[in-house]
Amino acid sequence: MPIKYLQGARYLNALSLDISGGADWVLGSYEDGGLNNLVIDTGLWIIPERYEHDLAGYEQIVKLRDSNKALAIDSMEGSQVIEESQITWNNNPKNRPWLLGTCMKFQCAVVNIPALLQSLDNAPEMA
Template sequence: MSNGTFAKEELVEDYLTALLTEEVPEKELQRENVAKLLETANVVENQKEVTLPTENLESSLVEVKESAALVDKQEALPVNKIETAEWEIPTTSFQALFFNVAGLTLALPLTELGGIHKIQKIGPLFGKPNWFKGVMLHREEKLSVVDTAMWVMPEKYNQALAESLKYQYLIMLDSSSWGLACESLVTTATLAPNDVKWREANGKRPWLAGMVKEKMCALVNVKQLVKLLNKGQGSNGK
């Protein structure tokens, strides 16, 4: 591993750890870690990007999700609760989907994946938060599209970043009508509970369940994320 890659990985780990513990003051975190992260980090250097045929994308992931749900149902054990509202640490392995947004990698459990769609024409709506891109029709269903980069890191979102984004897919959140726009799908992987540095307390970012340590990316708390979106709130609960 090169020194540059090591430095980038350290930076991403420090950034996500700060989000989890919230030991770093908000302004300092924005000024130092976030700026450096967006300028230099490429957390998917050693990950092989998934290439799935577009026409088979949804059916393939539905099969994986159903299989994961079946395993969870058959082998589920009691879970250990932590302070974060409505989030429980699993005691068995689970599968997660990894996807990219503006150079960052996010992950969510497959059992809370509502589906994946190719992004098509999006109709804007007035009077909505600036991170709300609009509504996309899919089989007569109205899907609410989130500008994920703007929602996750509003302090760094500017015209240059907006113009660089190439959203291709919509990651649907559980059974809600909300979808996160993403640029590319990375992979699916099985995670053991100790593969994740779990959030230990309530804080300003209830959507953050923890950090996947090896891949150094944020694991999304889907239920809390949907709650924030329903309230029109941003990533820090404001």
């Protein structure tokens, strides 16, 4: 995820999550600064066809800047500069508009955060 879209990270066990209601891809919500923030089940949202709930090892969240969304993650490994030449670009964003591309060198997806937020905001469960 481009760092300019991140607001911060926190450990899940440090949050008091409200788990009542919501879509199946929302793990819960927490209040911070008077705002209600949704914690997204990242694996379920991004790769629902391969997601196995029992294997999720979420320990942290990454709060997305200028939104009320946080992505659940297993762990934060730090930041890495990825050169454009190292990215295999997603030439068909219709299927996964949040996927800018992949970087095999670091075995990661390059995430289009504005597209991800737009798809979350437009999801029927959020309307």
